[in-house]
Amino acid sequence: STNIVSIANQKGGVGKTTTVVNLAAVLADMGRTVLVVDLDPQANATSGLGVEPRSGVSIYSAVSGNEDIADIISGTAFERVNVVPSEVNLAGAEVELARMADHLHWLDGVLAKVVESEVFDYILIDCPPSLGVLMSNALAASDSVIVPMQCEYYAMEGLSIITNLVNRIKNSGANPRLDIEGIVMTMFTRTRLSEDVVGQVREHYPDVVYSTMIPRSVRAGEAPSYGMPVVEYAPSSPVAAAYRDLGKEFLKRHKAF
Amino acid sequence: STNIVSIANQKGGVGKTTTVVNLAAVLADMGRTVLVVDLDPQANATSGLGVEPRSGVSIYSAVSGNEDIADIISGTAFERVNVVPSEVNLAGAEVELARMADHLHWLDGVLAKVVESEVFDYILIDCPPSLGVLMSNALAASDSVIVPMQCEYYAMEGLSIITNLVNRIKNSGANPRLDIEGIVMTMFTRTRLSEDVVGQVREHYPDVVYSTMIPRSVRAGEAPSYGMPVVEYAPSSPVAAAYRDLGKEFLKRHKAF
Ligand SMILES: Nc1ncnc2c1ncn2[C@@H]1O[C@H](COP(=O)(O)OP(=O)(O)OP(=O)(O)O)[C@@H](O)[C@H]1O
Ligand SMILES: Nc1ncnc2c1ncn2[C@@H]1O[C@H](COP(=O)(O)OP(=O)(O)OP(=O)(O)O)[C@@H](O)[C@H]1O
Numbered sequence: 001s002t003n004i005v006s007i008a009n010q011k012g013g014v015g016k017t018t019t020v021v022n023l024a025a026v027l028a029d030m031g032r033t034v035l036v037v038d039l040d041p042q043a044n045a046t047s048g049l050g051v052e053p054r055s056g057v058s059i060y061s062a063v064s065g066n067e068d069i070a071d072i073i074s075g076t077a078f079e080r081v082n083v084v085p086s087e088v089n090l091a092g093a094e095v096e097l098a099r100m101a102d103h104l105h106w107l108d109g110v111l112a113k114v115v116e117s118e119v120f121d122y123i124l125i126d127c128p129p130s131l132g133v134l135m136s137n138a139l140a141a142s143d144s145v146i147v148p149m150q151c152e153y154y155a156m157e158g159l160s161i162i163t164n165l166v167n168r169i170k171n172s173g174a175n176p177r178l179d180i181e182g183i184v185m186t187m188f189t190r191t192r193l194s195e196d197v198v199g200q201v202r203e204h205y206p207d208v209v210y211s212t213m214i215p216r217s218v219r220a221g222e223a224p225s226y227g228m229p230v231v232e233y234a235p236s237s238p239v240a241a242a243y244r245d246l247g248k249e250f251l252k253r254h255k256a257f
Numbered sequence: 258s259t260n261i262v263s264i265a266n267q268k269g270g271v272g273k274t275t276t277v278v279n280l281a282a283v284l285a286d287m288g289r290t291v292l293v294v295d296l297d298p299q300a301n302a303t304s305g306l307g308v309e310p311r312s313g314v315s316i317y318s319a320v321s322g323n324e325d326i327a328d329i330i331s332g333t334a335f336e337r338v339n340v341v342p343s344e345v346n347l348a349g350a351e352v353e354l355a356r357m358a359d360h361l362h363w364l365d366g367v368l369a370k371v372v373e374s375e376v377f378d379y380i381l382i383d384c385p386p387s388l389g390v391l392m393s394n395a396l397a398a399s400d401s402v403i404v405p406m407q408c409e410y411y412a413m414e415g416l417s418i419i420t421n422l423v424n425r426i427k428n429s430g431a432n433p434r435l436d437i438e439g440i441v442m443t444m445f446t447r448t449r450l451s452e453d454v455v456g457q458v459r460e461h462y463p464d465v466v467y468s469t470m471i472p473r474s475v476r477a478g479e480a481p482s483y484g485m486p487v488v489e490y491a492p493s494s495p496v497a498a499a500y501r502d503l504g505k506e507f508l509k510r511h512k513a514f
């Protein structure tokens with residue numbers, strides 16, 4: 001069966017896209033088939049996997065243009081990693097979706113065919129930094145959520161916003177199966193600030209925080225300019241090793257796979 | 258007269274809030290009166306200035322609750338710096354605004370009274386990381402825009418998205434006076450990546466990029482946990498000096514004040 005996981009946090013720049021792109025590559029290296037759904041009009045996950053964003057080609061065209069999602073899924077240079085690309089016009093979906101009757105289950109409907117086909121072990125959804133309808137759609141369509149969290153004060157303040165949103169989507173009946181499967185601390189540095197933030201998050205969410213922490217590394221910032229996940233661009237770097245560890249921890253929480 | 262400036266970039270985590278909070282403090286230190294409008298449901302500018310976000314108290318209540326904006330403006334611990342606070346329910350405005358007839362000029366209307374009062378020399382609007390109606394409202398209500406840009410590849414890719422959006426708001430007639438007044442490079446480090454990105458941005462936008470660059474510094478990350486701008490929290494740090502320089506450059510471009 002296919003497992004749908006959203007990588008979400010309304011706080012900007014916390015490492016959502018970097019986590020999606022690297023987790024996808026790591027799971028594929030371990031033999032799983034992965035579909036990345038880029039739900040951010042910035043299309044960073046698309047270009048981060050080396051695919052050129054093309055105007056009119058995004059999950060939105062599977063609805064507005066009545067195209068079949070199968071025609072939009074694109075391969076990447078990384079074996080067993082495919083992507084539903086994004087492009088900037090996806091931003092227009094927010095306003096249009098907000099006007100639909102059941103604006104929460106649009107994505108659910110579009111992905112249903114892909115899920116039934118059982119072609120993919122995992123579908124990873126890269127969410128935009130917002131509290132809008134694209135994010136709510138991703139949560140309504142997912143089995144679980146991974147929350148990347150920068151080791152910074154503003155990111156910590158925002159953690160309750162995303163956890164409350166997940167609970168609301170779960171308890172309102174929009175998606176009763178939804179849970180936060182993990183919080184991953186990103187851009188960790190050996191500073192008092194990082195250590196403080198990590199300590200506080202581990203205290204408040206003891207069973208949810210992954211023990212793997214992703215260190216800050218310029219390699220992670222360089223990789224997107226080559227259209228590659230950092231685990232492919234700099235495989236022996238500490239940040240690549242950390243993402244491989246995260247992949248193992250992720251699979252442990254999904255024992256069945 | 259009152260000058261309205263949006264600090265905007267749809268890319269997340271590039272230093273929008275940090276720039277708003279510090280530019281406000283620096284301008285106030287130079288004798289100007291400043292109003293910060295927090296248009297982000299995360300309310301980071303609110304807490305970054307030491308003000309407690311309170312449920313129901315945001316610019317949205319000036320519209321939905323028919324409250325007067327004057328009742329919502331709050332003082333801060335920093336002389337000549339006031340703030341229109343935000344809170345998470347502002348996120349609900351996106352869906353409601355999208356359904357209004359003229360959903361682009363909501364903020365313009367709300368701020369009109371404040372602008373007429375001429376109490377403030379500058380109104381700085383902290384925008385959320387999105388391409389939604391809150392951001393469009395900020396651009397439609399502003400005289401100019403400052404775009405903070407992290408020295409990273411994804412942020413550079415996204416620069417054309419915000420510049421295109423500004424041109425669309427300007428050329429569509431929604432706000433003919435709007436211009437990008439400056440691009441400020443943030444979180445600069447002495448790496449090949451930072452130098453490459455700065456070089457490319459200076460090449461494409463030669464007259465727009467401020468010569469002041471903001472260095473990466475853990476002090477900037479620590480300051481929000483004390484509810485203070487870094488120019489107040491660590492006044493002798495390089496990042497504080499850079500924001501003071503930015504303030505001087507900003508005023509040079511606004512000669513009249
Ligand atoms: N471990 C890391 N070390 C250093 N830089 C990193 C790391 N992870 C990500 N980055 C860089 O930090 C920036 C923000 O990361 P990323 O774009 O993945 O975050 P995001 O949460 O997806 O942002 P947005 O909110 O805009 O979608 C990017 O420029 C990325 O290359
Ligand atoms: N010069 C700097 N050096 C180091 N850290 C910084 C610097 N400027 C900002 N930061 C930190 O980086 C993070 C992102 O900055 P900030 O929140 O200001 O960006 P933003 O663009 O407002 O984010 P969002 O898109 O979520 O609104 C914050 O944790 C902030 O404290």
Ligand SMILES: [Mg+2]
Nearest residue numbers: 016017040044
């Ligand atoms: Mg992203």
Ligand SMILES: [Mg+2]
Nearest residue numbers: 273274297301
């Ligand atoms: Mg911000």
